[in-house]
Amino acid sequence: MREAMNLNGESVNFSKYGKSFQEKLCMLILDDRSFADQIEEVLDVNFLELNYLKLFLNKIFDYRKKYGVHPSRDIMKTIFRSELDNENELTAKQTREFYVRTQVTGLTDVEYIKDTSLDFCKKQNLKSAMVKSIGLLQNSSFDEIAQVINDSLKLGMDNDEGYDYKKDFEERFKPRFRNPIGTGWELIDDLCKGGLGQKELGVVIAPTGAGKSMALVHLGTQALKEGKSVVHYTLELQDTVVASRYDSCLTKLPLQSLASFKEKIYDEVQDIAGKLIVKEYPTKTASTQTIRNHLEKLRMRNVSIDMIIIDYGDLLRPVRYLKEKRNELESIYEELRGIAAEYQCPVWTASQTNRSGLNAEVITMESISEAFNKCFIADFIFSISRTMEDKLANSGRLFVAKNRNGPDGLVFPLFMDTSNVNIKVLEPTADNTLVEVSVRKQKENLVQKYKKFKKTNGG
Secondary structure, eight states: OOOOBOTTSOBOOSGGGOHHHHHHHHHHHHHOHHHHHHHHTTOOGGGSSOHHHHHHHHHHHHHHHHHSSOOOHHHHHHHHHHSOTTSOHHHHHHHHHHHHHHTTOOOOSHHHHHHHHHHHHHHHHHHHHHHHHHHHHHTTOHHHHHHHHHHHHHTTOOOOOSOOTTTTGGGGGSOOOOOOBOOSOHHHHHHTTTSBOTTOEEEEEEOTTSSHHHHHHHHHHHHHHTTOEEEEEESSSOHHHHHHHHHHHHHOOOGGGGGGGHHHHHHHHHTOOSEEEEEEOOTTTOOHHHHHHHHHHHHHTTOOOOEEEEETGGGSOOSSOOSSHHHHHHHHHHHHHHHHHHHTSOEEEEEEBOGGGSSOSSOOGGGBSSOTTHHHHOSEEEEEEOOHHHHHTTEEEEEEEEETTSOOOEEEEEEEETTTTEEEEOOOOSOOHHHHHHHHHHHHHHHHHHHHHHHHTTO
16 A cells, blocks of 8 residues: 655645545545546545545445445445444444435535545655655666656546446446426426426527516526525526516515515515525626636535526527527537536526517427527427417416427416516316317428438438
8 A cells, every 4th residue: 555655754644625625535436436436546545534534435445446346325335334343433433424424415616626636646646656766766767767757647647438337337226316496387397207307408488578588587486485596697687677576476576566565575585495696697798608607606605506597598699609690509508408417407598489489379399599409409398479469368378399308299378477477387278279280280390390400411
């Protein structure tokens, strides 16, 4: 085993980073096989101060060495229960207690811990290689010195080759949790298995003035009621206007009367378990990279991010300018889905319809503005259609255009009062003629669109 010594012969460890840092490092090694592969090459367990953490890691590395696969949490639970009898009683107890804590403690500052721990371990290995080189220098073994230094520099490099079918055997038997956040509409939640899940992209399609922004506020409000932290980006409206809509949606007070109920609104807002951050950017000044930068600032301040809302994706500036606008929009939506995956939370956005959707009774995906390819990227898409008569009657229709987690092609009546952001999805009526026509029309148009898409792309 490598000795944790610096050039002066003094012992070195992670003590300056503190107990919390070391515990999170051990949790990462257990849960991230790729990182475990990388740091195992350079980590000496003696870099850890605490005996229970040394024992914790030794058991993980022993299992990896013996069986050639990374252990699952269930396997480690069994090991900690049954294989610590010969260890120091206090250390064994602390190890078991730490494992229990790992099951309820959330991981934060992941990238910092990875970078810092790897940098520390690599430097210690390089120092050891330099000490070894001093002895080689006396024998003029220059090639061997170069080999020792080069080998040291290679250790701990990112060698992730992807999912290893054998080494990651346990990974594919772990339960998969979408952890969906409900829409607040029971009929829709039933269709998509509880709402929009983590790493998923949802899109609201509607013509101008039909209520895209209102629908996004409703979705954000439902997340707040569930105790989630919502980051709402507005690219068209002022942040205070969006916040006022949340006030109205939460309290059901009319937007025009909010000023008269300031104290009542304040009291109700304080009772909401969730957290809301509204960030305003002028139209076409923010890109997906701008969004990422802001999210990273929030994460560095330990602000949890449970849902991201972008009102709306079409108003983002492309990261790179392409020949055609439709390609830029497609790229933007691909990047939004990437943000959902990176932050492991649902992302909701909206898209404006083309002219054909302005007075349509049911808006299908063929009415999506500019880039039809957005439809391939999103996980859940619903449209809102409201004729002039609908607006006067506070009614409309919601069409489930795409649903990766259940049936789609369904039309639901909608109650929509924009004066207080009150939106309800109602039971379908007995007359399903509209539904059948909409579904058939959508399928016919999708087939034509797909054929055109394949022809354009040389498929």
